[in-house]
Amino acid sequence: MKTMTYGQAIKEGMSIRMRENPNVYLLGEDVGAFGGCFGVSAGMFKEFGGKRICDTPISEGAIIGTAIGSAATGLRPIAEIMMGDFVTVAMDQLVNQSAKMRYMFGGKISLPLVVRLPGGAGVSAAAQHSQSLEAWLVHVPGLKVIYPSTPQDALGLMLSAIDDDNPVIMIEHKALYSVKGNVYNLAPIPLGKGDIKRKGNDITIIATGKMVYEALTAAESLKTAGISAEVIDPRSLYPLDKNLIADSVSKTHRVIVTTEETKRGSYAGELSAYIHEELFDKLDSPVSRVCALNTPIPFAPNLEKAFLPNAADIFRAAKALF
């Protein structure tokens, strides 16, 4: 067992595979000697050199394009997009190219590539450096999307993402990079396998990314109110561990879905729709979503706080279901 930060765990996952497989490399803006905007790749340049820890110009489309072309020709790239928001600049390469090549080409081209997107708010980075755009990505057939909340999950999911023969988008919450946690093992965590972060019987709270921590705080408050909450982290948004959710909902009959996304058109909506469509007879009340406001993300700390969902919101929403 080791204690490490979420950021260090991501680095460890990348480094493990890079040591084992010379075809794995990292590219992105300032990932080299600078160590990446959030310091995730700090030290990797020294260990692996500039050929494999590859600085790029500020050209997000070209970063994803390079990843695609090199994946199609035998390498296993990891592309870091400095801020998840900047993926919008590279959407053609990600959506029209990477997600569709295998299908369009009749299954004849494999694209083993990982795209790392630091997402999420809470650091006063305002509207263009804080978004949670997972719904955009999950929407696209051909992409897999993962979103770890703990160092252990970050490491295990990174290993699986690199091993996968499809484009895998890993959303990393930028406010979690410095969060420490125990890492018990260095085994890959299969994509599509969720995790119960807290066991409970009365209500299921499905949370992603940093909202897992808010959900755990809310669960603690709910306990004092006599409500036993189960907190589920899907970890993998697509493929989704439907069985884990179904088992929990069958037990609790009440569900809250909480994500940091703006509520309209969110992945939380997809989860809610899935539960209503497939688990309706298990429900004692409608699924409730606790998400961010439908606004751009504000800068001022008090405004940003008002924008974001938190444990108190989850608590209130949970109470309302009883």
Add this chain to the structure above:
Amino acid sequence: MNISKETMQHMYITMKRIREFELKTQELFAEGKVPGFVHLYLGEEAVSAGTCEYLNDNDYITSTHRGHGHIIAKGGDMKYMMAELFGKATGYCKGKGGSMHIADRDKGILGANGIVGAGQDIALGAGFSINYKGTKQVCICFFGDGSTNQGTFHESLNLASIWHLPIVYVCENNNYAISMSQSRHQHIQNISDRGTAYGIPSLHIDGNNVIAVYKTIAAAVDRARKGEGPTLIECKTYRWRGHFEGDPAIYKPQEEQEAWLKKDPLLQFKTYLESNHFFNEDQLHIWDTAVCQEIDEAVRFADESPLPDINTVVNDVYSDITEEVRVR
């Protein structure tokens, strides 16, 4: 540089294949046999034939929405191409891609592409991979004049130049970005000027002269294989048809069209081969006939091939996940 008779023969046959494939496709599209959008390469045959002639099977190309010529020249099989155009199970993409998305990994064809300029970024990855592994291959990046106004063009040239990637950028300047003539869509005459701005050796040539294309490409490919980095070659040519079949191209001046038809690249090469006594008319006629037979066979193959099984609609989205087919 001397060009062998064998090379000239092969380039002639390639150009003839492209010409006949496209004429047949034009006819089949009009008959309703080819669904979707079709962008014909008629009039531009010398560019891909001259370029790909100097490549090896394991060299890469990225292509465009107007990609039939590139794929034939790189060694693509016209039977599987035609079957793909028909949307048949035996097509290159099992009927999932159509005209704009033909790819063949075994021949280094990293795909035609429906997004203008997208191949320029993908070529970077192929070039990166070659340098990373030290395999001395090259990647040819085909694109049109219209795509040089996309951000991808500039990103790609910049990155290829700083990384010394073994990419040869082959711009097919056919004078039209859909309906906009070059003089309307950019304020320069030579796209090669833009390559110079990125520190890339850049030149413009007569894209209807297959010998000129071959020689220029050969020098650029040699440079790339030696690790000397990318080259941009602007091939001036002309799109005989509209942007896609069904486009009446009313925006093209008639005199311009007629002038370019007189510069027919295939006819020019044929005249060159005959007048320099490389091959006589009888010999060329034998090859022409053989090509026409190949096209007929490709059409027959496509016609007789089965449609894709509807259950395959969910296949090949991922390597390891297959979603359920909707129950009707």
